[in-house]
Amino acid sequence: MTHLSEEELVLHYYGEEEGDTLAAEQHLDTCGECRAVYTSLQRVLNVVDGLTLPERDAAYGERVWRRIEARIPARRRRWTGWLPARARWAAAATAMASLLVAAFFIGRSYTPARRVGAVANADPKAGERVLLVAVGDYLERSQMVLVELVNANPQHPLDISAEQERAAGLVSESGLYRQTAEHVGDTAVADVLDDLDRVLLEIAHSPSRLSPGELETLRQRLEAEGILFKIRVLGANVRNQEESAPEKPSAGRQKL
Amino acid sequence: MELTDRACVAQARAGDADAFRVLVERHSRSLFRLAFRMTGNESDAEDVVQESFLRAYRQLDKFDERATFGTWLYRITANCSLDLMRSRKRRSEQMAPSDPDRDDPILNLPSTAPSPEREAQSGQVRDRVAEALRELSATERTAFVLRHFEGMCIEDVSRVLECAPGAAKHSVFRAVQKLRRALEPLVSTAK
Secondary structure (H helix, E strand, C coil): CCCCCHHHHHHHHCCCCCCCHHHHHHHHHHCHHHHHHHHHHHHHHHHHHCCCCCCCCCCHHHHHHHHHHCCCCCCCCCCCCCCCHHHHHHHHHHHHHHHHHHHHHCCCCCHHHHHHHHHHHHCHHHHHHHHHHHHHHHHHHHHHHHHHHHHCCCCCCEECHHHHHHHHHHHHHHHHHHHHHHHCCCHHHHHHHHHHHHHHHHHHCCCCEECHHHHHHHHHHHHHHCHHHHHHHHHHHHHHHHHHCCCCCCCCCCCC | CCCCHHHHHHHHHCCCHHHHHHHHHHHHHHHHHHHHHHHCCHHHHHHHHHHHHHHHHHCHHHCCCCCCHHHHHHHHHHHHHHHHHHHHHHHHHHCCCCCCCCCCHHHHCCCCCCCHHHHHHHHHHHHHHHHHHHHCCHHHHHHHHHHHHCCCCHHHHHHHHCCCHHHHHHHHHHHHHHHHHHHHHHHHHCC
């Protein structure tokens, strides 16, 4: 008699076996050895089932909403949804350029972003490329701030006010890039920029003098979140896109 | 009249934040249960629920209207939990060992046993079950929770894990096998 393997018994328990269910049941009826294993399996899984869960009351959903409400970005129907991704980036670059040029005239623009605006407004294709360069540059500057903190190995409290100032500057700049990514539906980029934003904000609002222990905690958090890795990957994608932006219109995967 | 999930999604996509609020209020508790089973920790589970809704909102345009919104949310939550468990594992490998039971509420579940002796025994069972679940890899735990507790079919489990159905099936099997090896002595003595 061929016995059922442990894997077959597990799959039978979940009704996922590839073979004949009835045959497996008949075998279990007649084979004491397999039935003993199967019974033991059932008992173990019953014990696991017996674990109760902490419940949340009916108002829990409301509390969750209150916690996330402020982080929900404003959403508009995407008028560029029918365009291919590259065309959406180009359209977004133009739209962003208009915003930036307007910002320039009212005297509120940020210098690197203003350059993006001026070029992109003159030529949308060039604008797309400049936008990619700007995002790439933004990621690189963010990476430098984070790497400096991660690599610092002080014996005494460290003054991070310079890094905080740079982090605050980067935060003020990031919103535009993130909105652009959301606007073109590139959630991968938007997600990384969102994560990066949170980290930079945290740094900007930390005490300006960190003890070696606090710095170590921060370093571990940055590593645990894998933010540097994400920035490197995204940065590499941006560079690849930069290289192909002017020559290859609307072909292949276009998202960052 | 109560709006269906599908109607809420359509309105949320059009920019109606209140419609998304309805979805949050409707699905939070079930997502919490899933996240808790995955992470084994209440505070982590709450973080996962919030992060899942934020991810879902950002990805609303990717949601296929023919699918069930709840299942789609489950997938996002399972992935968020998986990310968290993997990052925790990386972090715990880097840090000095601490008491792993400290934050795991599974170990602090209320006992219904009547006598102190039974109570001690059932507490021991809970500890062992929690420990056995913790010993599973992130992939095994995810596969097991989704198949065993959430009743997802292997095909859906494989989509969450981004692997072939055969690999998902094997992860479920490995999880059950490990649980059985860890818990069988306990079950045998309780006969």
